[in-house]
Structure formats: structure tokens, C-alpha cells
Amino acid sequence: MWLGKGKHFLSFPVRSGELINYVGFVPADAEMKESWSAPGDPDVLSREFDGWDPRIGMLLSEVDKTFRWALYDREPLPIWTRGRLTLLGDAAHPMLPHLGQGANQSIEDGMALATILARATRANVPAALLAYERLRRERVAAVQRGARENGMRYDSSYADLGVRDAEISAHAAFRRRLYDHDVVPEAQAAAISLG
Structure with missing residues (x-):
């Protein structure tokens, strides 16, 4: 995990090390539709982490498809x-x-x-x-x-x-x-x- 001002990046192996899962947490200027499959732009994500650890850049250079989703912080329901x-x-x-x-x-x-x-x-x-x-x-x-x-x-x-x-x-x-x-x-x- 890499931590920085206003954003962070997390990666870890999955499928017995065959794949690397990663998530880049970055602020967004525009409101986003709630979705788990909204397409993203790998180049935009890569630019968000320019100048960070070169391992992030190497990982992102292998990415050809990304998804975007917003994080919504909600309180628990008062009655379940x-x-x-x-x-x-x-x-x-x-x-x-x-x-x-x-x-x-x-x-x-x-x-x-x-x-x-x-x-x-x-x-x-x-x-x-x-x-x-x-x-x-x-x-x-x-x-x-x-x-x-x-x-x-x-x-x-x-x-x-x-x-x-x-x-x-x-x-x-x-x-x-x-x-x-x-x-x-x-x-x-x-x-x-x-x-």
C-alpha cells in the first residue's frame, strides 16, 4: 500500500499469485453514478500516480482496462x-x-x-x-x-x-x-x- 496526500494505492496478489489486484483511491471532481462496472481510463489512473513509486507505474503500464466507482459513506439504518x-x-x-x-x-x-x-x-x-x-x-x-x-x-x-x-x-x-x-x-x- 502506498499513501499520499488525498489518495492511496493498494495492490495484492490473487488467484495464487497469477494476477495482481489493485485499487487506486483518488478524489473525483464530478459526481459519479453508482456502479461497479463504469469504464475508466487507464491513462487517467496512471497520471494520478505519476511520480510515485516506480512499481505502481510498472503495474499500471500493464493495465488495458479499468473500472471506476465512487465511495459513498452512509450511516447504518436506524432500524434493521x-x-x-x-x-x-x-x-x-x-x-x-x-x-x-x-x-x-x-x-x-x-x-x-x-x-x-x-x-x-x-x-x-x-x-x-x-x-x-x-x-x-x-x-x-x-x-x-x-x-x-x-x-x-x-x-x-x-x-x-x-x-x-x-x-x-x-x-x-x-x-x-x-x-x-x-x-x-x-x-x-x-x-x-x-x-
């Missing part, structure tokens, strides 16, 4: 559950990608929901869904805040980059708690409390 219907994942709490946690939090939601519903009866399903929402709300809000804050770090939104670097180092403890979290015991306790 109504009666016998509930939401999970991005439908309830969309996340910026700066912690790589959108899919992970959806999986945690699914595990919590399945664990709680496994002990629910037909009569207490609405209460079980509310218990799931209560269980997940605080954690996903903390992860959303962490993703926002990390995006600011990555885009070097600091007068003193030493402060940014210290925060990135200190952020390791947050990441450990993030990655070591096991939602199942909490969900089991929430299910038991339903009676």
Missing part, C-alpha cells in the same frame, strides 16, 4: 428489523473499504442471525431478530468508524504525518480485536436470553 423481517450486511450498515470488512461483517451478521434463529421458536422470531440487531449494532458501528478513520489516515489528511504513522502503528490493536472476534458465543448468549 420490523416484525419477521431483518436486514444484514451492507443493507443494514454499508461500509467504506478501508478496513476490508464489508463482507466480513456480513458473514458475522449471518453467523449471529443463524445462531440466534437456531434456538428461536415460531412465536419468538420477532424477538430473536431484535436480539440479533441489538447484538450487532454496536460492533458494526465501531467497524464503520474505523473504516472512515483509516481512510483519512491512508489519504494522509494530517498536517503532521508522524501523527498519522503513529496512529497506523497503534491501529494494530484495533485490527487484532477486529480479526479475533468470534460472534458465535455472544449470539448463543443472546439466544439463551430469549428463553
Whole structure:
């Protein structure tokens, strides 16, 4: 990952190292349509990172097709559950990608929901869904805040980059708690409390 003023670049191997995935995060002047497949211009992306590490230039010189998508920062819905219907994942709490946690939090939601519903009866399903929402709300809000804050770090939104670097180092403890979290015991306790 390369960090710079107002933008950053991330790359990593995929498909057992056969391919390199990359993302260039840059500010946009124009409002963008929400899309995962809007075409981009490889030359425009390459110019955004002129003068950066030559490895970025080498990687981008191999690119012949790019996609553009905007990042929209949204608050979680105030209510996820109504009666016998509930939401999970991005439908309830969309996340910026700066912690790589959108899919992970959806999986945690699914595990919590399945664990709680496994002990629910037909009569207490609405209460079980509310218990799931209560269980997940605080954690996903903390992860959303962490993703926002990390995006600011990555885009070097600091007068003193030493402060940014210290925060990135200190952020390791947050990441450990993030990655070591096991939602199942909490969900089991929430299910038991339903009676």
C-alpha cells in the first residue's frame, strides 16, 4: 500500500499469485453514478500516480482496462428489523473499504442471525431478530468508524504525518480485536436470553 496526500494505492496478489489486484483511491471532481462496472481510463489512473513509486507505474503500464466507482459513506439504518423481517450486511450498515470488512461483517451478521434463529421458536422470531440487531449494532458501528478513520489516515489528511504513522502503528490493536472476534458465543448468549 502506498499513501499520499488525498489518495492511496493498494495492490495484492490473487488467484495464487497469477494476477495482481489493485485499487487506486483518488478524489473525483464530478459526481459519479453508482456502479461497479463504469469504464475508466487507464491513462487517467496512471497520471494520478505519476511520480510515485516506480512499481505502481510498472503495474499500471500493464493495465488495458479499468473500472471506476465512487465511495459513498452512509450511516447504518436506524432500524434493521420490523416484525419477521431483518436486514444484514451492507443493507443494514454499508461500509467504506478501508478496513476490508464489508463482507466480513456480513458473514458475522449471518453467523449471529443463524445462531440466534437456531434456538428461536415460531412465536419468538420477532424477538430473536431484535436480539440479533441489538447484538450487532454496536460492533458494526465501531467497524464503520474505523473504516472512515483509516481512510483519512491512508489519504494522509494530517498536517503532521508522524501523527498519522503513529496512529497506523497503534491501529494494530484495533485490527487484532477486529480479526479475533468470534460472534458465535455472544449470539448463543443472546439466544439463551430469549428463553
